[in-house]
Amino acid sequence: MAQTMKVRKGDVVHILRGKDAGKEGRVLEALPKQGRVVVENINVVKRHRRPRPIQNTTGLGGGGMTPGGIIDLPAPLPVSNVMVVCPVCGKPTRVGTIEKTVRDRKVRVRVCKKCGEEMDRG
Ligand SMILES: [Zn+2]
Structure with missing residues (x-):
């Protein structure tokens, strides 16, 4: 039986462990199958990205390069x-x-x- 997640997209969560312990952020994505959540500005990792040609899926020519650089990704x-x-x-x-x-x-x-109040409104 799959574990039901009590955390949902849009919730504000308090971080208990890890490098961002004590911070709060909004849940951008809930991943119930992995038992994980993606939280805005929390657990941010820097990804290095190389410029690379954009795959041409339309067959109509054109194309270009994706910008390279470092991106922050929660x-x-x-x-x-x-x-x-x-x-x-x-x-x-x-x-x-x-x-x-x-x-x-x-x-x-x-x-x-x-407080015993319902957390899901509407
Ligand atoms: Zn409460």
């Missing part, structure tokens, strides 16, 4: 290294889920373990 970090910051109380917290019925449909809603 690398995925294990979800266990982050804690979701509750949008209601503003504190890093563990996330629980409750089941509730909305228009005769059962939905799972994330709740803050600190």
Whole structure:
């Protein structure tokens, strides 16, 4: 059974471990299969990129070179290294889920373990 991730794209998370411990950032991408998240400005690695010809996929000629240089890229970090910051109380917290019925449909809603409020609005 796949582990469900409590962290979702758009969440603000608090970094617990690693070189960016103590910082906060917004989740750009959640990777449930890897159990990892990509967080804005966190765990940034510099990638060196060489200029190279752009692959011509259209067959219409043209083409050019991609710019070379160094780019900053946030690398995925294990979800266990982050804690979701509750949008209601503003504190890093563990996330629980409750089941509730909305228009005769059962939905799972994330709740803050600190203040008990629902974290998913709308
Ligand atoms: Zn809260």
